[in-house]
Amino acid sequence: xxxxxxxxxxxxxxxxxxxxxxxxxxxxxxxxxxxxxxxxxxxxxxxxxxxxxxxxxxxxxxxxxxxxxxxxxxxxxxxxxxxxxxxxxxxxxxxx
Numbered sequence: 392x393x394x395x396x397x398x399x400x401x402x403x404x405x406x407x408x409x410x411x412x413x414x415x416x417x418x419x420x421x422x423x424x425x426x427x428x429x430x431x432x433x434x435x436x437x438x439x440x441x442x443x444x445x446x447x448x449x450x451x452x453x454x455x456x457x458x459x460x461x462x463x464x465x466x467x468x469x470x471x472x473x474x475x476x477x478x479x480x481x482x483x484x485x486x487x
Contacts, residue, residue: 428452428473429486437462442480444473456480 430446440456442465454475456462460483465471470486 423476425474425476425481428454428475430471430473432465432467432469432471435462435465435467440480442473442483444471452478454478454480456483 428444428446430444430452432442433445433451434443435441440458440460440462441453442456442462443451443453445451454473455478457479460480462483465483465485472484472486473480474482
């Protein structure tokens with residue numbers, strides 16, 4: 392009888408632990424701050440992945456692309472929409 396009770400308690404604790412872990416991951420995902428920048432490319436460096444953008448308010452911002460972001464289709468003067476987090480580009484598309 393004691394073994395049966397202890398197995399149930401262990402099972403409940405394991406399920407509770409997994410639930411807490413999944414909740415922690417969900418909360419951590421929500422804290423990522425994604426910023427959207429609309430503007431024109433002022434300067435772009437394919438070697439370093441740095442993109443200098445003049446936003447709609449005239450502010451100059453510099454963001455960096457990770458190696459999985461393809462910057463080859465973009466040139467200076469292109470109007471783009473950039474989504475970034477901590478100045479790291481998550482996505483970049485042409486603005487229509």
